[in-house]
Amino acid sequence: MTQRYFSDTPIGQATSVLLQGSEAQHLTRVMRGKCGDRVELFDGSGWQWSAEIEQVGRNEAALKILSSEEVDLEPALALTVGIALPKGDRQKWIVEKLVELGVTTIIPLTTTRGVAQPVEKALVRLRHHVISACKQCGRNRLLEIGDVASLEVFLQRTGERRFIAHPRSAQIDGDNITGETIGEQEACNISIRDIQLESGDAVVAIGPEGGFSAEEVTVATRLQWKMVDMGPRILRIETAALAFAARLLIGI
Numbered sequence: 308m309t310q311r312y313f314s315d316t317p318i319g320q321a322t323s324v325l326l327q328g329s330e331a332q333h334l335t336r337v338m339r340g341k342c343g344d345r346v347e348l349f350d351g352s353g354w355q356w357s358a359e360i361e362q363v364g365r366n367e368a369a370l371k372i373l374s375s376e377e378v379d380l381e382p383a384l385a386l387t388v389g390i391a392l393p394k395g396d397r398q399k400w401i402v403e404k405l406v407e408l409g410v411t412t413i414i415p416l417t418t419t420r421g422v423a424q425p426v427e428k429a430l431v432r433l434r435h436h437v438i439s440a441c442k443q444c445g446r447n448r449l450l451e452i453g454d455v456a457s458l459e460v461f462l463q464r465t466g467e468r469r470f471i472a473h474p475r476s477a478q479i480d481g482d483n484i485t486g487e488t489i490g491e492q493e494a495c496n497i498s499i500r501d502i503q504l505e506s507g508d509a510v511v512a513i514g515p516e517g518g519f520s521a522e523e524v525t526v527a528t529r530l531q532w533k534m535v536d537m538g539p540r541i542l543r544i545e546t547a548a549l550a551f552a553a554r555l556l557i558g559i
Contacts, residue, residue, distance in 0.1 A: 309357075310338060311442045314350045318372070324348060324358060327367045329435075335363050346370070349441070351449040353379040380409070380446050382559045383506040386552060387412040389461045391421040391515035393544045398429070399436050401545045405450065406440035408552040412451045418458045420517035425455045458523055461512060462530050468509040469532045470502070472547050473519055497533045499554055509555065511535070513548045 312330045326334060334340040340360050348356040348370070354377050358370040388405060392398050392415050405413060415425035430452055437450050512519075512527070519527070528534060537547055 309345070309347045310334070310340075311347045311349065311355075311445070313438045313442060314348050316350070317352065318348060318350045318354070318356055318375075319352075322372050323361070324356075324370045324372065325367055326370065331364075331367045334360075334368050340368065345373070348372075349447045351441075351447070353377055353381070353447050355447050378445075378447055381411070381448055382409040382556050384504050384555060384559055385411040385508045386555055387414060387467070387508075387510040388513060388548055388552065389414040389416045389456070389458075389510065390513040390544065390548055391416045391418045391458075392423050392425055393516065394423045397545055398423070398433060401548055402433050402436050402450070402452070403440040404545070404549050405552055406437055406446060407444045408549070409446070409556045410450055410552050412453055414453045414461060415455045416458050416461055416512065417455060418515050419520040419523060421515040430455075458512065458519070459526070462527055462532065464510055466508070468504060468507070469511075469530075470497075470509070470535045470551070471512040471514075471519070471524070471527045471532045472535050472537055472551060473514065473524055474537065474541055496536060498536045499538070499551065502535070502554060504555055505559055511548075511551050513544060513551070516544065 312326060312334055314324055314326065318324055334346065340346070340363065342360050342363060344360045346358055346360070348358050354375055356375045357373040359373055360368055361371050362369040388410050390401070390413060392401070402413065415430065417424065434452050437452065441447070441449055512532070524534070535551070537550060542550065
């Protein structure tokens, strides 16, 4: 398998590329790249380039472009995942797998029961993991990790097919659930098995470990978000996100 490297400078019609920073270090120090070796480059535009190492420096590598090819592996359905991120390394794991599945955008959410408060330093690390995952899976466009948003703001989105993952067992928890609210939620229920989308735009909200609060679910249903039944078992954050993405994106 050809080694792949990301150029943070757009390549376009260039005849040569200078890799610097972590990508150059990976090529020259980890992979022991030397003059004459051939590698594959991508810059997030949907194109990929065959290149040959011409010169190796301490923290950089100069490469000659040999050929280019547009290889866009993006699914026809653009899926945005709004997610209350878990703690620790599980964040990296979620990002890697959603990149592989073809998710277009991740929006970190702040929610009533969220346990991890996304900070810019953590988001920078996750964006680096996006590049690593794209290198591994062959994807030539980068998944976008957007700015942190409150669930209240996220629910105001329009113009997309909108879903909120919420276990049926949690519909009646909390002190503020009324018969009217339950009726609204039941009217918005849909099983994950019944979702059939092949193109366009869709968005899903994935809650924290403790689930969305009753108030959050009420707001979502009143804004006509479809509440998705993910099955009889309670899923972890990453399992719910991957199950939803795989259901919509595998094979398209």
